[in-house]
Amino acid sequence: MVTEEKKNVLKEVLDYLSFATDMIVERFGEKHPEWAWIYALLVDYYEEAYKAKDTGKPVAWINFGVPPELFYAMDIMPVVMDALTGSLASIGSAVKYIDLAEERVPDYICANNKTLIGAALAGDVPLPDILVQPAHPCDSNLATYPVIAEYYNIPYFCIDMLYFKTERSAPYVASELRKLVSLLEEITGKRLDLDKLKQVMQYSNQAHELILKHEVLRQAVPCPYSSLEAISEYGLVLTLAGTPQLVDYFERRYALSKDKVSRGEGHLPKEREKHRLVWIYGAPTFDMTLLMWLEKEYGAVSVANMNNNFTMQPVEDLSNLDSILMGLAEKVTLLPMTRECGGPWENWLDASMDLIKRYKADAAVFAGHVACKSNWAVIKLIKDKLHDELGIPTLVLEMDLFDPRVASTDTLKAQFDNFFNVHFKG
C-alpha cells in the first residue's frame, strides 16, 4: 500500500526553487548566471530546513529582525518565517492558507502572518522547537506569533525593542539577546560555544563588508543590478547571515558588479535606463515579473528598496560574548523594516530620502501593503516630504504584497501606466 506523503510547505518551496533554478540556468544561464545564484542558495537552505527534523536538529522559527547568527552558532536551524511565506506567495500557494486563516482571525491581519497561521492550522508545516520574534516592526506580528506559540505550546521569545533609537537602545536589546541565548541553551541542552559564535560572526562581518562595498557599486548609473535582485536579495541576507555561503555569494556578486561598472555597463544598456525607481517599502511577492515589465515597458529599473538598505556597520568587537551581543543589538535596531516601520516616522522618511538621493532616483513607489497600518498612517507625510524637499513623485499603490486578490498585477500595471503618463510623459 502506498501512503501519501504528509504535505510540507518546506518541501513545496524546495521543489519549486529546485525547478526554478534549473529553468533559470537553462534559459538565462549564459547571459545572467547570477540570477540562479540566489535560487541555488535558497535550495540548499530549504533542503537543510526540510531535513532538520529528521536529522534531529532543533528548529527555530524566526522573523526578519532576529539575528540568524545566534542560531547558526548553536546548531539550530533558523527557518525565517517571512522568507517562507514570501516564497509560498511567489509560487501561488499562500492564498489557500490565507483563506484558511481568515476562518479564525480577521481579514486585516497581515497576509504574511495569515499564511503561516493557515499552514499551521492545515498541519502543512512542521512546528518548531522555539519561535523567536522582535517586538518590531508591527502589531500584526506582535499579535499573531505569541498567540501561535501559545496555541501550539511552542516555546517563545520576543526580543523587545524600544520605540526611539537612543543610547539606551543597544544595551536594552543586548540584554534581551542575552536572555535569548540562555533560553536557547536551555532548549538545546547545550552551552553556546563562543569560538563557534566568533567564527559565525566573522562570516557575518565578511558578508556585511561586501554588502557595504557592493552598495556603493549598486548606485552607479546605469544600475548594474536587475530589479529582481535588488528586491529579492535582502531575504537572503536576513536568512543566511553568518554562513560562508553568503560570503561566497557576495564575493561573486561584487566581482560581477565591479566588472560591469568598470565597463560602464548596467543591467539595462545605458540608453535604455530611462527611470530609476526606489521602492520605499516592500514589493509584491506574488508576482515579481512586474519588475521586469517595468524595465521592458518603461525602462524603469528598480534600483533600491527599503528592505535591501543595509547601512549599519558590521559587529566590530568579536572578542567576547558581551561585545558580540552589543554589536548584534546595534545591528538589529537598524535592520531594514525594523528601522523604518518599528520606530518614529522620521526613521522611514530619512531612510527613504537617503535612498532616493544615493541612488539618484526619479520616482518613489509605495507598495502599500494593506496590513501595514503604521506605514499607511504616515504615507501622506512621506509623500509630501519627498515631493517638497526632493521634487520626487511617489506612486501610492493599495495592495497586498502576498495576495493578488487585493490588487492584481494588471491593476498595478494600470496604475504604473497612469503614473508614468502623468509624471513623465514626453
Added chain:
Amino acid sequence: MRALDELTNIASNLVNPAVEEWKQQGKKVVGFMCTYVPEEILYAANILPVRLRAPNCVETTSADVYLSHLNCTFIRSCLEFTLEDKYKFLDGLVFTNSCDHVRRLYDILREIRPTDFPLLYLISVPHKVDDDLIAWFRDELDRFKESVEKTFGVEITDASLRNAIDVYNETRSLLRQLYDLRKGKNPPLTGAEALSVIVAGFSLPKNKYNELLRQLLAELGEREGISDYRARLMIAGSGGCDNPAYLQVMEDLGGLIVTDSLCFGSRYFCEPVEIGDDPLLSLAKAYLNRPSCPRMVDNAGERSDYIRQMVNDFNVDGVVFQRIRYCDLWGGQLLHVEKEMKESSIPMLSIDREYSLGAVGQLRTRVQAFLERIER
C-alpha cells in the same frame, strides 16, 4: 440616582464642569492615550489627567487627509478632534507605544501640530515583564516625571506620588465594589450605566470621582435589581470601547452586560498599586503586571484565563468579543480566545466594529441570534 445621573452626564461629553473649574483655577489638564500611562504621576503634579476620547464624533473628514481608511476609527476620530481644536483645553498629550495606530497619531501630531501642546510625549513601554524590564520602565517613568516637571515648572515628590497612588487605589477599590454588585442575580445597574461610570472617571479629578463613587454605591444599595434579562453577557476585546450606547444596543435586546475585560473597564482597576519604598518602581511593577492588552507578548494565555475567571465570577452566559476594525492586537488574540472559550464551553460572539456607533441593524441581528442561542 443623583450620582449616577451626574456620572452619566459627564461620560457623554468630552469636557465637564469639573474640568472647566479645574482650568479656571489656572491648573493644567493633560490628555493621555492608553491605560499604560500612569496617571498618578500627573495627578501628583496637581495636573488633571484626562483619557483621550472622541465622544459623538460622526465623521473623520479632516483626519482622513492624513490617516488612511486602514487605520482604526478611534485614532482617526481623535485626530479629527485635534484638528477641530476640540482638545484645545488640553495642555499636553501623553502616548505610549501601545499600538501602531496610537504611535502614528503621536508622530503625526508632532509633525502637523508641534506647538499645540506644551507637553507632547511618548512613554516607551516594554512588551513583556521581567525584573530587568520593570527596572527599565521605572527609569522611563522617571524621565517622564522629569519632563512633566520641566514643562510645567512643578515638582513631583515621593510624598505627592504616594498620595496620588493612595487616591487612585481608593478609586480602584470603589470600582471593584461597584463591580461586585453586578455579580448577583439581580445587578443594580446595566452594563451601559457601568461603562458611563467608568468613562466619567477618566475625566474627573480622582478625589472628586471617589466621592461620587461612594455616593453611587450608597444609592445603588437602595435600587431594585434588574431581573428582566435574557442572558448575562461579558464584553471583551479592544480599547476605544467607551460608548455606552454601543452596550445599550445589546441591552435593549435583553442581554444584560454584567462584566468586561476592557481597558475602559475591569482591567483598569482590578489590581491596586502596592506601594513600596520607591513609588515609581511600585507604579512600574503594577502597570506592567496588571491584566494585559495583547501588546504584551507573554500573556496570551493569561488574557483568556482572565476572561474565563470573569465568566465564572459573574455567572456569565456568553462573551461578546469586540474589536475596532484594524486592531491587529485584539484581532490576533481572537485565535487564542476562540479556542479557549470553545474548550471551556463558553459561548462567544466575535464582532468587528467602528469607534462611532454604526451598523446598528447588523449588530442587533447578530446579538439577537446570539441571545437566542444562549438565553436562559
